Amino acid sequence: MCLGIPGEVIEISEERPDLAKVAVSGVKRTINIGLLADDPPVPGEWILIHVGFALSKIDEQEAAAALEFLESIGKAYEDEMAALLESRIE
Amino acid sequence: MRFVDEFRDAEKARALSAKITALCEPGRQYKIMEVCGGHTHTIYKHGLEDYLPECITLVHGPGCPVCVIPMGRIDDAIHIARRPGVLMTSFGDMMRVPGSGGNFFDSNAEGTNIRMVYSPLDSLKIARQNPRLRVVFMAIGFETTSPSTAMTLLRAKAEGLTNFSVFCNHVTIVPAIKAILDSPDLRLDGFLGPGHVSTVIGCRPYEFIARDYGKPVVVAGFEPLDILQSVYLLMRQLAQGRAEVENQYARVVPWDGNPVALDAITRTMQLRPYFEWRGLGFISHSAMRLRDEFAAYDAERIFEVPGVRVADPKACQCGEVLKGVLKPWECKVFGTACTPETPIGTCMVSPEGACAAYYNFGRFSRQRVREASRA
Ligand code: SF4
Numbered sequence: 001m002c003l004g005i006p007g008e009v010i011e012i013s014e015e016r017p018d019l020a021k022v023a024v025s026g027v028k029r030t031i032n033i034g035l036l037a038d039d040p041p042v043p044g045e046w047i048l049i050h051v052g053f054a055l056s057k058i059d060e061q062e063a064a065a066a067l068e069f070l071e072s073i074g075k076a077y078e079d080e081m082a083a084l085l086e087s088r089i090e
Numbered sequence: 091m092r093f094v095d096e097f098r099d100a101e102k103a104r105a106l107s108a109k110i111t112a113l114c115e116p117g118r119q120y121k122i123m124e125v126c127g128g129h130t131h132t133i134y135k136h137g138l139e140d141y142l143p144e145c146i147t148l149v150h151g152p153g154c155p156v157c158v159i160p161m162g163r164i165d166d167a168i169h170i171a172r173r174p175g176v177l178m179t180s181f182g183d184m185m186r187v188p189g190s191g192g193n194f195f196d197s198n199a200e201g202t203n204i205r206m207v208y209s210p211l212d213s214l215k216i217a218r219q220n221p222r223l224r225v226v227f228m229a230i231g232f233e234t235t236s237p238s239t240a241m242t243l244l245r246a247k248a249e250g251l252t253n254f255s256v257f258c259n260h261v262t263i264v265p266a267i268k269a270i271l272d273s274p275d276l277r278l279d280g281f282l283g284p285g286h287v288s289t290v291i292g293c294r295p296y297e298f299i300a301r302d303y304g305k306p307v308v309v310a311g312f313e314p315l316d317i318l319q320s321v322y323l324l325m326r327q328l329a330q331g332r333a334e335v336e337n338q339y340a341r342v343v344p345w346d347g348n349p350v351a352l353d354a355i356t357r358t359m360q361l362r363p364y365f366e367w368r369g370l371g372f373i374s375h376s377a378m379r380l381r382d383e384f385a386a387y388d389a390e391r392i393f394e395v396p397g398v399r400v401a402d403p404k405a406c407q408c409g410e411v412l413k414g415v416l417k418p419w420e421c422k423v424f425g426t427a428c429t430p431e432t433p434i435g436t437c438m439v440s441p442e443g444a445c446a447a448y449y450n451f452g453r454f455s456r457q458r459v460r461e462a463s464r465a
Pocket of ligand 1: 407429438439
């Protein structure tokens with residue numbers, strides 16, 4: 001639960017501007033972007049996700065590096081991704 | 091030196107390693123604490139200690155939120171979960187943390203309904219879909235996670251949900267660092283500051299460490315090179331006689347943190363007078379409870395919680411490990427009675443825990459290699 005996972009914002013929800021569709025390792029999930037309300041991300045930007053919330057914006061290069069790091073740590077990341085795939089935030 | 095696990099930038103790592111070595115004062119021993127469990131994980135995974143000169147020891151700090159939850163809080167959670175109609179949710183890491191009478195899986199075998207969720211928002215959704223159940227989210231974590239709980243509470247209130255509550259166990263990192271600085275057990279030279287916590291609280295809260303204790307702090311990223319780079323920055327400060335807060339992870343961590351997240355925490359939570367930390371004992375103003383305005387969402391007020399204090403098992407030396415006084419392998423039950431499958435202490439449960447990280451990556455620290463060669 002402590003891992004920050006990078007994701008690319010695909011689209012912002014029209015009725016709920018605090019929710020976004022985000023691509024995380026190839027799968028699309030809804031993520032809450034309310035904590036970035038001061039400077040909301042736009043489609044194409046990358047965010048660091050923590051327990052279903054975007055914690056900060058990152059650039060694409062940082063996202064790639066973070067992903068490489070996560071893949072290197074193995075099981076903890078697999079467990080986190082499995083949990084994320086079960087998640088159905090709305 | 092052995093380079094156990096070569097990573098992409100091993101070449102750059104060696105260059106940094108040489109720069110760090112050049113900064114060491116002859117005859118001086120350095121102890122640097124990495125506060126965050128994520129850092130511990132990277133250090134063991136990549137065998138980073140092997141890139142550092144022998145005079146530098148990395149000690150692991152209390153920054154794994156699963157590891158610092160005392161047994162009594164698990165017992166309290168199970169007590170709540172046993173009440174009629176309760177469905178409790180928590181993060182997966184919590185499921186195997188032992189309470190005095192077993193963990194959440196054991197408790198479920200006896201009839202409770204404790205489920206793992208990825209996000210507090212998943213918990214909220216379960217509450218919405220099951221109006222007859224009383225859904226309790228067991229919240230744990232440092233300032234990385236408390237904004238998520240806060241946002242979930244704000245949402246629950248806005249929706250007027252009446253069957254959702256939070257059993258709040260959020261802790262704050264700064265008082266724990268202060269407790270360690272004030273403890274006579276350990277003399278530290280500097281800190282690697284936590285990366286993700288700092289995206290929320292920023293770098294300012296660490297300024298007292300430099301100002302009042304004269305120790306440098308470098309907020310560090312999670313990749314192997316980030317950590318080596320941060321050790322280099324710390325060593326440079328020490329060599330130049332400076333004590334400041336530096337931000338190595340500025341590409342992610344803003345100096346002032348995330349004001350929206352801090353505001354959400356302040357609107358929903360307030361500091362408790364004190365809170366028990368596993369191994370560290372009671373630390374004043376070190377954890378959060380819900381504000382009175384959120385009493386209707388506070389599981390501690392809805393369900394009477396016994397709040398008993400349970401002593402840690404005798405064999406367990408997590409307290410020493412969390413304070414950095416012992417290395418995981420120095421605990422008597424490490425790897426024998428205590429393994430990730432059958433953890434005795436919390437440090438073996440979460441992958442960020444020092445014992446689990448050490449066990450999983452089968453690291454032999456330099457000290458151990460040296461001792462083995464002496465024996
Ligand atoms: S080996 Fe187990 S009991 Fe010993 S300190 Fe680590 S987690 Fe605690």
